[in-house]
Amino acid sequence: MDVLSQKVQELMKELEPKFIEDLHWFHENPEMSFKEFDTTAYIRKELEALGIEILDSGLETGLVGYLRGGEEGPCIALRADIDALPVTEESTCTYPSKRPGMMHACGHDTHASSLLSAARILAQLKDQIHGSVKFFFQPAEEINLGAKKMVKLGCLEGVDAIFGLHNSPEIPLGTVAVKHGALMAAVDRIEITIKGKGGHGGIPQRNVDPVVCAAAIIQGAQTIVSRNVSPIDSCVISICSVKAGEGANNVTPDSVTMLGTVRTYSKEVEACVVKRLTALVDSICAAYECEGNLNYIYELPPTTNDEALYPAAHEAVTSIGAEPVDPIPSTGGEDFSIFMEECPGFFYWLGTRNEENDCVYSWHSPHFKADERCIAIGAGTYAMSVFKAIEHLSKK
Numbered sequence: 448m449d450v451l452s453q454k455v456q457e458l459m460k461e462l463e464p465k466f467i468e469d470l471h472w473f474h475e476n477p478e479m480s481f482k483e484f485d486t487t488a489y490i491r492k493e494l495e496a497l498g499i500e501i502l503d504s505g506l507e508t509g510l511v512g513y514l515r516g517g518e519e520g521p522c523i524a525l526r527a528d529i530d531a532l533p534v535t536e537e538s539t540c541t542y543p544s545k546r547p548g549m550m551h552a553c554g555h556d557t558h559a560s561s562l563l564s565a566a567r568i569l570a571q572l573k574d575q576i577h578g579s580v581k582f583f584f585q586p587a588e589e590i591n592l593g594a595k596k597m598v599k600l601g602c603l604e605g606v607d608a609i610f611g612l613h614n615s616p617e618i619p620l621g622t623v624a625v626k627h628g629a630l631m632a633a634v635d636r637i638e639i640t641i642k643g644k645g646g647h648g649g650i651p652q653r654n655v656d657p658v659v660c661a662a663a664i665i666q667g668a669q670t671i672v673s674r675n676v677s678p679i680d681s682c683v684i685s686i687c688s689v690k691a692g693e694g695a696n697n698v699t700p701d702s703v704t705m706l707g708t709v710r711t712y713s714k715e716v717e718a719c720v721v722k723r724l725t726a727l728v729d730s731i732c733a734a735y736e737c738e739g740n741l742n743y744i745y746e747l748p749p750t751t752n753d754e755a756l757y758p759a760a761h762e763a764v765t766s767i768g769a770e771p772v773d774p775i776p777s778t779g780g781e782d783f784s785i786f787m788e789e790c791p792g793f794f795y796w797l798g799t800r801n802e803e804n805d806c807v808y809s810w811h812s813p814h815f816k817a818d819e820r821c822i823a824i825g826a827g828t829y830a831m832s833v834f835k836a837i838e839h840l841s842k843k
């Protein structure tokens with residue numbers, strides 16, 4: 448083991464009580480997207496105590512810390528999201544949320560504390576950094592707006608590579624997912640409106656029924672995944688909300704609105720969905736004498752790891768004694784992908800699964816719980832990513 452990895456591992460152990468103290472504070476004090484004021488104040492105070500500069504980013508919540516290393520070199524950004532969810536905690540955690548109706552049910556407290564812990568490690572190893580580090584404590588990931596805001600404010604300026612992570616109850620504690628290609632899906636929103644002509648439900652011949660037309664579109668949309676997308680590719684199309692009428696059993700409504708979500712991993716599959724869904728809405732509506740409109744909204748691109756950063760990411764994980772694993776991707780989305788569109792990026796999953804500790808529940812569950820021993824591994828992964836990425840980028 449090289450001296451630097453050994454030093455990082457020592458600090459992971461030595462500083463762990465402080466890491467856990469941070470985690471407990473974050474977990475007990477969850478805040479909603481773009482309302483992370485107390486969380487930001489806590490992070491700011493701790494970073495300032497470490498001698499890390501807080502940049503004038505223009506963010507109201509969340510912040511960007513900056514650490515200049517001992518020598519000039521590449522700038523590496525490390526990102527953690529910090530917001531919570533409107534969920535009432537029902538987990539077996541011994542330090543539960545103190546704020547009613549709010550919970551770190553996606554475990555962003557583990558990200559915030561892992562990154563703050565990485566800052567604690569890197570501040571001590573500052574002279575060995577041949578470049579600089581930007582610490583992105585990002586607001587509002589849960590509503591897919593935080594990363595967009597940070598990009599718009601120019602936070603990525605001068606950044607050569609960015610690393611991020613999300614806890615994962617799907618992979619065991621002690622492992623970190625280091626994946627080639629896509630780890631999480633593109634997220635698109637669909638809004639379909641079908642206009643017919645309402646009237647008496649008992650006298651259908653006088654109406655143009657948009658409900659029957661909607662049913663045909665829902666059925667038809669299922670054939671895109673089964674008949675148009677290759678069986679080797681992956682795709683999800685879910686219609687999740689159908690709104691028609693005001694509750695009367697005998698009134699045919701004028702219109703139906705439907706909301707849904709599409710998940711894909713490649714531009715080709717996404718383009719296929721758009722083309723087929725447009726054709727289905729147009730032609731089924733024409734056949735049923737309705738007027739249809741599809742509003743297809745691209746919310747997030749897929750979270751696809753940069754191939755050139757893979758060796759650095761893999762070495763970062765092995766060098767701290769964690770086990771790299773290669774899980775199947777998630778059809779969940781992640782707004783880290785917004786940064787990846789602007790800058791080479793790599794996204795990890797941090798293993799938090801532990802049956803003995805009840806750490807098995809999925810993201811957003813009121814029972815969600817992460818094994819707190821993941822924080823030292825998260826901190827080490829972030830910190831070593833800086834050293835390994837600078838090493839690889841400087842070789843070019």
Ligand SMILES: [Zn+2]
Binds near residue numbers: 553589810811
């Ligand atoms: Zn979430």
Ligand SMILES: [Zn+2]
Binds near residue numbers: 554555810
């Ligand atoms: Zn999350």
